[in-house]
Amino acid sequence: MKKDKKEWAVFILWTWVISGVTFASLTFVYKFFEIARTVPMGEVTGFAVIQVITYLLIAIGFFFLFLWSFLKGDFKDMEKAKYRILEMEEKMREIERGT
Amino acid sequence: MNERQNPVNYNLVTAHIIAALIFLIMSITAGLLYSLQFLNHYPLQGIEFFSPGRVRMVHTNAVAYGWLLNGLLSGMYWAVPRTSGYPVLSRQLSWLIFWFLQILVLATAVGILGGYAQAIEFGETPIFVDPFITLGLFLLATNFIPPILKSSKDAPLYVSLWYFIGALVWIIMVYIMGNYIPQFFVPGAAGAAITGNYIHDFVGLLITPLGWGLMYFFVPTIIKKPIWSHTLSLMGFWGLAFFYPMQGIHHFMWSPVPMHVQYSAVVASIAIEVVVTSVLANFIMTLKGSGDYLRTNYPIRWFYTGMVFYWVTCFQCAIQSTLTAQKLIHFTDWVVAHAHLVMFGVFSFWLMGIITELWPRLTGKEWYSHSLNGWAYWLCTLGIILMFIDLTIGGVVQGFIWWGLNPFMDSIRFSVPFWFVRTLSGLMISGGIISLIYNLSMTAKNKNLIKPLIH
Ligand code: HEM
Numbered sequence: 003m004k005k006d007k008k009e010w011a012v013f014i015l016w017t018w019v020i021s022g023v024t025f026a027s028l029t030f031v032y033k034f035f036e037i038a039r040t041v042p043m044g045e046v047t048g049f050a051v052i053q054v055i056t057y058l059l060i061a062i063g064f065f066f067l068f069l070w071s072f073l074k075g076d077f078k079d080m081e082k083a084k085y086r087i088l089e090m091e092e093k094m095r096e097i098e099r100g101t
Numbered sequence: 102m103n104e105r106q107n108p109v110n111y112n113l114v115t116a117h118i119i120a121a122l123i124f125l126i127m128s129i130t131a132g133l134l135y136s137l138q139f140l141n142h143y144p145l146q147g148i149e150f151f152s153p154g155r156v157r158m159v160h161t162n163a164v165a166y167g168w169l170l171n172g173l174l175s176g177m178y179w180a181v182p183r184t185s186g187y188p189v190l191s192r193q194l195s196w197l198i199f200w201f202l203q204i205l206v207l208a209t210a211v212g213i214l215g216g217y218a219q220a221i222e223f224g225e226t227p228i229f230v231d232p233f234i235t236l237g238l239f240l241l242a243t244n245f246i247p248p249i250l251k252s253s254k255d256a257p258l259y260v261s262l263w264y265f266i267g268a269l270v271w272i273i274m275v276y277i278m279g280n281y282i283p284q285f286f287v288p289g290a291a292g293a294a295i296t297g298n299y300i301h302d303f304v305g306l307l308i309t310p311l312g313w314g315l316m317y318f319f320v321p322t323i324i325k326k327p328i329w330s331h332t333l334s335l336m337g338f339w340g341l342a343f344f345y346p347m348q349g350i351h352h353f354m355w356s357p358v359p360m361h362v363q364y365s366a367v368v369a370s371i372a373i374e375v376v377v378t379s380v381l382a383n384f385i386m387t388l389k390g391s392g393d394y395l396r397t398n399y400p401i402r403w404f405y406t407g408m409v410f411y412w413v414t415c416f417q418c419a420i421q422s423t424l425t426a427q428k429l430i431h432f433t434d435w436v437v438a439h440a441h442l443v444m445f446g447v448f449s450f451w452l453m454g455i456i457t458e459l460w461p462r463l464t465g466k467e468w469y470s471h472s473l474n475g476w477a478y479w480l481c482t483l484g485i486i487l488m489f490i491d492l493t494i495g496g497v498v499q500g501f502i503w504w505g506l507n508p509f510m511d512s513i514r515f516s517v518p519f520w521f522v523r524t525l526s527g528l529m530i531s532g533g534i535i536s537l538i539y540n541l542s543m544t545a546k547n548k549n550l551i552k553p554l555i556h
């Protein structure tokens with residue numbers, strides 16, 4: 003019975019996360035196009051071009067980082083890294099204790 | 102002991118903490134002084150070098166670059182080598198960056214007081230200082246990215262390291278965009294719209310990712326329990342990477358920026374809050390079953406209080422980004438309340454937690470007084486809650502008075518009691534900060550050692 007409650011909590015949380023990220027991505031795309039649309043219209047000339055260029059430069063870089071991380075296999079076991087840092091921290095503390 | 106075994110440079114971490122605290126004192130002194138101007142009791146009246154408008158800029162710049170950046174760097178010089186397993190690129194370069202940063206913050210303060218501020222919010226650093234800051238940011242990336250890349254060959258990167266890469270790369274672009282383009286290439290209304298973007302990117306793509314990156318490191322390592330879901334944390338990071346930029350339009354609502362763009366900025370700002378809630382849920386799930394830490398462990402208490410404040414600011418943000426709320430609160434003290442809650446209540450709280458965690462380990466000494474740690478926490482917490490509520494209500498009152506087209510002086514008369522309470526809350530915060538600093542200095546002098554020192 004207790005386990006069920008926990009599973010429900012996890013289910014609700016993940017539904018929230020996935021719908022949240024979807025919502026954020028859709029609203030971002032909407033905003034991006036609204037900003038880009040002002041360029042040919044010549045409205046407040048200059049502000050949109052700069053923002054779009056800066057965003058694209060950064061986003062392209064991060065897209066490649068994402069791809070690199072994906073191809074490297076980082077997404078096969080996404081939870082692994084969180085255990086590794088705790089092991090490393092334990093080792094560091096041993097060094098600090100001088101053992 | 103070779104560097105591979107203990108890659109952390111303890112002296113450097115300590116130096117950044119000390120520099121951060123010195124600038125924090127400078128900044129709250131400027132904040133308190135400036136708050137007296139609102140009560141018509143500014144003590145340095147008539148001295149051009151200390152004219153209130155300049156002192157305000159010293160307050161905000163010392164906070165952002167002197168306190169927050171130094172503090173965040175101290176955390177990074179601790180966390181990056183420990184999470185990656187490798188030291189930063191070069192010890193010499195680290196010290197060079199350290200001194201460079203302190204000189205630049207001082208040069209900024211002197212430049213601003215001398216009347217050379219650049220007309221860009223959060224970019225008031227005089228234009229002749231800007232190229233050095235850009236160079237400093239390049240050096241910072243050069244120093245931190247190599248250990249992260251090396252560690253990516255050993256295993257998948259931990260989320261903190263992703264956040265650090267993000268911040269180091271973004272800030273270079275953001276700084277160039279915000280400080281040079283409006284000044285030289287796109288002046289006027291368009292330039293102002295870009296500076297709005299710069300303000301938000303500065304806080305959202307530098308301070309926020311560095312702060313969260315450090316939380317993802319310190320919380321699990323202190324409570325000795327992994328973050329509840331690393332997958333969720335990575336989703337938070339990639340969400341920030343792709344969907345957080347270009348938020349700044351919400352700083353200039355009802356401005357010449359085309360209305361259709363403003364509408365899109367409102368929905369995008371609200372959407373971010375949903376994502377933020379899931380980041381917080383991850384930390385709450387991590388603490389589940391270990392809640393006692395909130396009672397017994399000061400760093401964890403600072404961290405989680407900051408996270409609660411983060412949620413409150415973000416909830417407030419969702420409201421303040423709407424066009425309806427903007428009509429009321431723009432230009433009022435509501436925004437100042439938001440800025441203090443997030444810059445002090447969140448990121449400064451996290452830094453104080455980090456400093457509280459690291460100081461005994463860096464000095465190898467036992468705490469001089471645990472009760473002073475308690476005083477620091479409670480004075481800062483109650484002080485910022487008071488300041489936030491006071492300025493938020495004050496902001497709404499100011500907004501309604503203007504909305505009703507009453508004489509401007511009426512809004513000043515009604516604001517004075519709120520400004521008085523702001524100064525009081527500022528004194529409480531200062532008391533908290535001084536308790537912490539006094540405790541740190543007495544701890545450093547303490548004779549009781551906790552463990553052998555390793556340098
Ligand atoms: C996604 C979350 C956030 C949203 C939607 C948001 C929204 C806003 C808005 C709409 C304003 C302008 C209000 C006005 O002038 O009328 C503002 C101002 C400000 N925000 Fe945020 N904010 C967010 C997160 C943050 C964070 C994380 C920080 C700090 C690290 C921050 C720091 C500031 C500061 C310092 C100002 C004052 C800027 C100025 O001097 O004009 N905000 N925010």
Ligand code: HEM
Pocket residue numbers: 128129130132133135136157160161164168436437440441444445449523524526527528530531
């Ligand atoms: C002793 C405590 C403090 C006092 C009395 C104080 C006072 C003030 C005052 C009077 C302003 C100008 C508001 C205006 O122009 O209307 C201000 C702005 C600001 N302060 Fe503080 N401050 C204090 C501490 C801090 C701390 C610790 C931080 C951050 C860590 C901080 C961050 C800021 C920011 C970001 C702004 C700009 C707000 C905006 O432009 O909307 N302050 N402060």
